[in-house]
Amino acid sequence: MCSDRREPHRRRGPVVVAVVTAVIALVAVAGWWWVPNRYLPWDTAVFPRIDTRATAQQRAVLEVLEVEHTRQRPGTFYAEGVDEQWCADFVSWVMREAGVPLVNPHSGHWRIPGVYTLEEYYGAAGRYEPAGSGYRPDAGDVVLYRNRLGFGQHTNIIASVDGDTAITVGGNESGRIRIHGLDLDDPAIVGYGRLPG
Template sequence: MTTTLGRTRRRTLAWVAAITAVLAVALAGILWLVPSRYLPWDTTPFPDVDRTALSAEQVAVVDLLEAEHDAQRPGTFYSEGVDQAWCANFVSWIMREAGMPLSNPNSGHWRIPGVYTLQEYYESVGRFEAAGTGYRPVVGDVVLYDNTSWVGQHTNVVVAVDGDTATTVGGNEMGRIRVHTVDWATDSAVVGFGRLSAA
C-alpha cells in the first residue's frame, strides 16, 4: 500500500513538473513575441534625443513627450476626463500643447479619440503617408497601427529614427506612457504615418 501511494505521488509530481515546464516554455515564447510596449513591467527610460538638428516644432513635441513619460498621468488627463482607450487622445493632447492642434474631422475639436479618425484627419490635410510607399518617418511623426496588432488599433509618436527602426512614445501602452521600438518595414500592423508638417 505504501509503495503504491509512493508511486502515485511520484507520478503526480512528475506530471505537475512536466506541465509546469510546458507552461513556462509557452509563457517565455509569448513574452518573446510580444512587443515590449505591452509588457506591464517594461520600464524603458526615455531615450537621449539629440535635439540640435530638430526643428522648433520637433523639439516641442519631444520635450512634451519626455515630460509626460516622466509624469505618467492617467489616461483621463488626456481625454478631458473621459474613461476610454486613450492612445489617440494622448497624441491629440501632445500636438495641441506643442502648438500644432489637430482638428477632429467629425467635430472640429482638438481631441481625436479614435485611431481611425486620426488617420482620417491626416488624410484630409494631405499629411498621411501609407506604409510600404518608401516614406521614412521623422521625429514628431505619428505612427498608426491597425487591428492586426495583437491589441487592436494603436498610435504613438516618433522620437528617434535609426535606419528602418523608429523609437516611439505612446500613451495607453498597458495603461502607461511608454517607449517602444518599431521596425516599420516589417511590422505588418503599421498602416502608415501622420506627418508632423506638410511636405
C-alpha cells in the same frame, strides 16, 4: 475471493506541476511572439536630444513628450477623464499642447480617441503617408501600427530618426508612457501622420 487491499493512491502532484509549468511556458512564448518587437525591451532608450535642425513645431512636440514621459500621468488625464484605451488620446493631447492640434473628423473636438479615426483625420488633412510609400518619417510625426493578430491598432509619436530606425514615445503601454526603438521596416506599420508645414 475479494481482497480488502486497496490500490495505492497515485501521486498526482508531480504531474500537475509539470502540466502547470508547461502551460506557463507556452503562455510566455505565445506572449513573447504576440508582443511586437518594438515594445521590447521597454524604456531602454534614453529620451533623445532635440536636434538643433528641428523646426519650431518639432521642438514643441518633443519638449511636451519629454515632460509627459517624466510625469507619467494616468491615461484618464489625456482622455478628459474617460477610462479607455488612450494611445490616440495621448497623441491628441501632445499635439494640442505643442500648438499643432488635431481635429476629430466626427466631433470637431481636439481629442481623437481612436487610432482608426486618427488615420482618417490625417488622410482628410492630406498628411497621411501609408507604409511602403517611400516616405521617411521625421521627429514629430505620428506612427500608426496594426496588431500582429490583425485586430486593433496602436500609435506613438516619433522622437528621432537615425537611418532605418527611430525612437518613439507612446502612451497606453502597460498603463505608462514609454520610449521604444522602432525598425522603420516593421511590417506592422500602417502609416504615418505628418506634422503640418
